[in-house]
Amino acid sequence: MNLEGIGAIAAAVVAALGVPAAVLVGRWQMRAALRAAEETGRAGIAQAESTYRAALDAVRTEIDAAHLQWRRGIRRDAYAGFLLAMTRCVQAAEALPRDRLEMPQGLSAAEEELTRAKNDLSTALWVVKLEGPPVVADSAESVSSLALELTKALARKAEYHRAANTLHHLSLSNLVAAELDAALMGLAVVVSETGYNAQPGSQQMPPEEVADAVEHARELHGQLSDDIGISEWVALLNEALNYFTDPEALNRQLSSTVEQLLPACREALDARSGTDDLSLTAGL
Template structure:
């Protein structure tokens, strides 16, 4: 074999050996490329997952912030609504107490001017009763819309207002009863028997009154802890005896006969003193209620003064 042949065989052998090596290197390179691609893919997926989690967290944070803002706005709106309801309730209650006071004062004043029952007095009584109903309704709303302190304060304030008005109405009833009995004692040619019976009853009441003011000048002795003096008891028996002699047709109703007995027991003096005391308490409760209502509604500090 010549040199050229040997060289050709050697070259062919070398080429044959180089093919597997090239294939092996190519496979290694392919594996490296695949591994790198896999690592790159995993990193990409992880990055995508992290970005997704961050987006979800940001969305949840934004949602919570929006929800908190809506809740805060709702709470603020409700608080303003509650304060508005309370303000209206307190204002209506104060107006109602003022109307009761005005109605009772008007009844007392107009009776003092005219002395005697007139149709206007009947209207004044109706106005007072209607004002009392309005006061109770207003108090009920305060009970529903306020805290325990304001409920208790409204109860005390309305109670003292009703007591004052009740005393004034009772005082007017006593005055009307005296006026009516006095009219019956006036000369009456058509019914002298009625006049004489009325005079006897009036005289017994006056006797009782004299005994009462002598021994209890400050008011009704029945209100005290001590028993009635024997002189008062004797005079009271005469009143009951003369009252029992009144005919069934006697024009004064039972309520006025009872009012006349209260007059004889110095009831008007007692009522006047009680009214004066309760009036003072009524004024204090009004100031206290206004002050507490303003504080409840956030219109003043503890140190502010509402005396006007």
Template structure:
């Protein structure tokens, strides 16, 4: 009887150990799938954010900026969802690293979305200066490009790295003077250049294109570093 009980206990221990091993293997698989989905969501968002190409806007071919924004909102929702699963499954260390990946991914996407809007606004203005059927429109658009270029030169003379967020009340006189020539040119095109494009065109001169900003480089570095840390942590898991 004692021998039978001993055999039963040993068999039970073996079965329980095997069940635990299966559970651990299953849990490990679930976690790896969650981590892979999270990284895929991060890469999907950044790749989509970088994919925008400026177009010549016409009634038949409107700008696809709104489509880009809609797709990025969907990608952001997917990223946040996969982050929550990763955070729940991965423990404190993985949660902290995955949060940094998510934060940098979202910031990178926002920067590229802004950059796409800036690029499209400038392309729209250049198109007016070259392809408008009205000579007066081409002239006004060319004059605005000249005024904006003068503003950019004045800004760079005083702020080579464009580190200051302009405009400010205490701008140097040369910058303020260059800025004063732009409103007249904008008024001449008020029916063709939207208020939003006006803000975007001025932003380019004051702050430069997005990819040339230190904010962009810092965000790109933060994203690359966070992804590398995340991958390293998973290899050791």
């Protein structure tokens, strides 16, 4: 066989072998492209998921911040409303007339105002209990109880002053009234000197001097029952016996309890986590 024939056969063999090789190379290239596409797809999906999570976290953070601000505002209004209602209740009791009243309308209006103030305090306390947290609600209830006790003490004090004013005016023209006035002052002195405690809850029996002074004052009042009513007489006698707690002592106790309430309110308004979390998305 000549050289040309050999060359032709060799060329045919090379051509025959080149077709499968080209196919194999194409397959390898296709597989590489597919793998590259898969990796690119996975990276794209991961990037999309990361972007979605970041956007979701941002939305949650924004919602959480708005909710926190809203809840703090609600609680702040509840706490401020309660303290204002407590102050108004005490002020209404302090405004009760103490002078001798020629016209009862003034006393009636003042008593109605005090009743409204008490109702407002009760309503404000329920709002604080609703908004919480429990530590603030419990402290607010203590403040409310003391405020109401103080208003009662102030009301009793005002009633005593009106009764004493009536007795004083009556004593200017009535010798029995003047003697009763002196007898009640003497009773107060005896109570102070003997240390007798007539306040509610005390089991102490009155000393003989106190019992005698009370009986003497009661006999004098019996002669003035048409001029000094039973409620006025009770107010005069209880004051002489120091039967009720001094409003000043209750006022100091109330102030101390309010000072304990304020830090609890501030802590609740600053709360971010824990059992009383203000966060809307804390459990998400």
